[in-house]
Amino acid sequence: MATGGTIAGVEFLGIAKPVRIGDNNIRIRHIFLLESYPMNADQLIMDIASRSRLAARTLAASDGGTRAAAIDAMASAIRQAEAAILTANALDLDAGAAAGLSGAMLDRLKLDSARVEAMAAALEQIAAQDDPIGATISSYTRDDGLVIEQRRVGIGVIGIIFESRPNVTADAAGLCLKSGNACILRGGKEALHSNLAIAAAVRTGVVAAGLPEDCVTMIETTDREMVGAMARAEGGIDVIIPRGGEGLIRAVAAAATIPVIKHYNGICHVYIHAAADADMAREIILNAKAQRPGVCNAAETLLVDAARAELLPELATALGEAGVTLRCCEKTLAVLSAAGISGDTIQPATAEDWATEYLNLTLSVKLVDDLAAAVEHIATYASGHTEAIVTADADAANAFVTAVDSASVMVNASTRFADGGEYGLGAEIGISTDKLHARGPVGALGLTTYKWVVTGTGHVRG
Numbered sequence: 001m002a003t004g005g006t007i008a009g010v011e012f013l014g015i016a017k018p019v020r021i022g023d024n025n026i027r028i029r030h031i032f033l034l035e036s037y038p039m040n041a042d043q044l045i046m047d048i049a050s051r052s053r054l055a056a057r058t059l060a061a062s063d064g065g066t067r068a069a070a071i072d073a074m075a076s077a078i079r080q081a082e083a084a085i086l087t088a089n090a091l092d093l094d095a096g097a098a099a100g101l102s103g104a105m106l107d108r109l110k111l112d113s114a115r116v117e118a119m120a121a122a123l124e125q126i127a128a129q130d131d132p133i134g135a136t137i138s139s140y141t142r143d144d145g146l147v148i149e150q151r152r153v154g155i156g157v158i159g160i161i162f163e164s165r166p167n168v169t170a171d172a173a174g175l176c177l178k179s180g181n182a183c184i185l186r187g188g189k190e191a192l193h194s195n196l197a198i199a200a201a202v203r204t205g206v207v208a209a210g211l212p213e214d215c216v217t218m219i220e221t222t223d224r225e226m227v228g229a230m231a232r233a234e235g236g237i238d239v240i241i242p243r244g245g246e247g248l249i250r251a252v253a254a255a256a257t258i259p260v261i262k263h264y265n266g267i268c269h270v271y272i273h274a275a276a277d278a279d280m281a282r283e284i285i286l287n288a289k290a291q292r293p294g295v296c297n298a299a300e301t302l303l304v305d306a307a308r309a310e311l312l313p314e315l316a317t318a319l320g321e322a323g324v325t326l327r328c329c330e331k332t333l334a335v336l337s338a339a340g341i342s343g344d345t346i347q348p349a350t351a352e353d354w355a356t357e358y359l360n361l362t363l364s365v366k367l368v369d370d371l372a373a374a375v376e377h378i379a380t381y382a383s384g385h386t387e388a389i390v391t392a393d394a395d396a397a398n399a400f401v402t403a404v405d406s407a408s409v410m411v412n413a414s415t416r417f418a419d420g421g422e423y424g425l426g427a428e429i430g431i432s433t434d435k436l437h438a439r440g441p442v443g444a445l446g447l448t449t450y451k452w453v454v455t456g457t458g459h460v461r462g
Contacts, residue, residue: 041229042229042232044226045229046233046236048184048217048219049184049233050236051217052214052217052236052237053157053236055211055212055214056156056180056181058212059154059177059180059182059215060154060180063131064133064134066209066211067177068131069209070210070211070215071124071126071174071178072123072124073206074123074170074173074174074202075119075121075123075205077204077205077208078119078120078123078201078205079116081197081198081200081204082116084200085111085197085198085201086112086116088193088196089109089111089166089197092109092190092192092194093106093109095190096109096190103294103360104293105190105294107294108294108295109190111166111194119171120170122170122421125421125427126175126178126425126427126443126444129425132178132180132445133152133179133448134151134152134153135151135152137150137151138150144459145459146455147456148452148454149454149455150453151451151453153448154179154181154447154449155179155238155239156238157182157183157184157238158176158182158184158238158239158241159183159184159230159231159239159241160183160184160185161243161244162188162242162243162244163191163245164188164191165191166187166194166195168187168243168429169185169194169195169202169218171427171428172429173185173215174427175427175428175442175447176429177206177215177216179445181447182215182216182217183217185216185217186218186226186230188244196218199216202216227252227255228251231252231256231257231260232255232256232257234258237258239261240256240258240259240260241260241261241442242260242262243430246264246265249263249264261429261432261434261446263432264383265357265383265385266295266296266297266298266300266357266383266386267301267355267382267385268288268299268301268382268385268387268388268415269374269377269387269388269415270302270303270389270414271371271378271388271390272303272305272390273371273374273389273396273400274370274396275391275393276311276390276391277390278311280390280412282311282315282318284388284414285319286322287414288414289302289322289324289363290322290323291414292416293359293361294359295359296357297385297386297415297417297418297419297431299388299414299415300356300358300363301354301364301366301377302363302364302365303368303377303378304368305370306331306368306369306370307370309331312332312335312339313336316346316365317341323361324363326346326347326362326365327347327348327350327353327363328346328347328348328364328366329349329365329366332367335367349365349366354381355381371396371400374400375403378404378406379404379405382406384405384406384433385407386406386415387409387410387415388409388411388412388414388415390412391411407433407440408440408441418441420441420442420443423440423441423443425443425445427443428441429442429447430442432446437449
């Protein structure tokens with residue numbers, strides 16, 4: 001197998017002998033090492049994790065300035081490697097188009113100069129944040145003088161399995177370093193060249209700052225057995241984060257014997273309340289649905305209060321002009337029909353539509369009796385990601401925020417703001433729809449835990 005070239009002066013695809021894992025011959029491309037391992041997938045992951053754990057110990061002992069300098073160096077290296085990264089990404093895009101990837105998937109995969117710069121800028125934002133490690137969460141002194149503290153620490157070794165979006169390579173590395181964690185990354189085959197190019201730049205920055213290169217490890221195989229091996233790596237990997245389609249996430253969760261931070265899907269709702277401003281409602285739903293429909297924080301269902309049914313024709317027209325196809329309940333169809341609005345883009349909704357994450361220019365629309373009915377619909381069909389209410393009634397807004405059990409709840413704002421960068425996190429490792437350990441956009445703080453530190457002056461327990 002011939003080498004594929006160099007990125008940032010480092011060979012990124014080289015000779016690798018087939019390795020027997022289970023019943024399949026696969027190639028192991030352990031970035032920068034390009035080693036063959038005469039062992040099974042579980043042993044291989046534990047071997048990689050042992051090196052990552054040594055690196056994590058160095059990170060745990062490092063100061064915030066050193067870690068911030070490493071992240072800044074990563075950003076600089078990504079900028080310097082822009083041409084190589086875009087060349088690698090073009091290979092992935094060509095292969096993806098030939099393989100029939102959807103437009104939404106290709107959009108997630110695509111890099112350009114602006115997106116490469118955004119990766120670097122996100123790393124610099126992470127570097128500039130306050131250091132979460134060592135911060136005192138709580139502290140109190142007992143009557144006998146014993147001091148009890150909770151101090152924030154890194155988790156250790158974090159495994160991240162992701163698909164499509166190559167920027168996750170940089171985001172994950174930056175967030176893990178900031179939070180004092182080593183990371184083991186496993187990207188999807190559709191972004192192979194892009195991931196390797198970005199990882200090469202990232203590791204260049206890590207080493208330039210004097211930290212171990214094993215702080216960030218990228219593995220790549222053509223066999224999905226490695227995914228299960230990462231999920232089973234008790235004692236090697238402390239937490240696994242799958243980022244991709246629902247199928248991947250459920251497969252990882254089913255196989256895992258270690259904690260998993262999950263994000264199944266983004267079935268997000270916009271509810272137009274009886275007291276909504278018409279212009280605001282139109283602009284918010286257009287942005288939430290059509291601004292970038294292939295992402296998890298795009299709206300998938302529009303709920304309109306029966307008291308504002310007169311808004312439906314205007315909304316349907318505006319959405320239609322934006323190329324959106326509407327899947328409508330019977331009441332909505334009746335209102336639109338009476339207004340003379342019909343056509344191929346106005347379709348009846350099925351029961352499945354309310355539970356569908358379209359990730360394209362399709363939107364379910366339902367007329368609901370009131371706020372309580374909207375909340376009930378959301379409780380039944382939402383994925384726990386993001387919901388929004390449009391209203392001028394503060395009491396209604398508060399009632400909605402209290403009743404809706406999702407990671408993010410918006411008041412008079414688009415669901416598209418449910419994003420780590422928009423929340424001031426610099427970047428995110430994903431958006432968790434779990435309630436534990438992290439919820440919503442997961443930044444550096446979400447990748448930490450705590451330890452108890454007890455300080456006495458010779459105290460003994462009686």
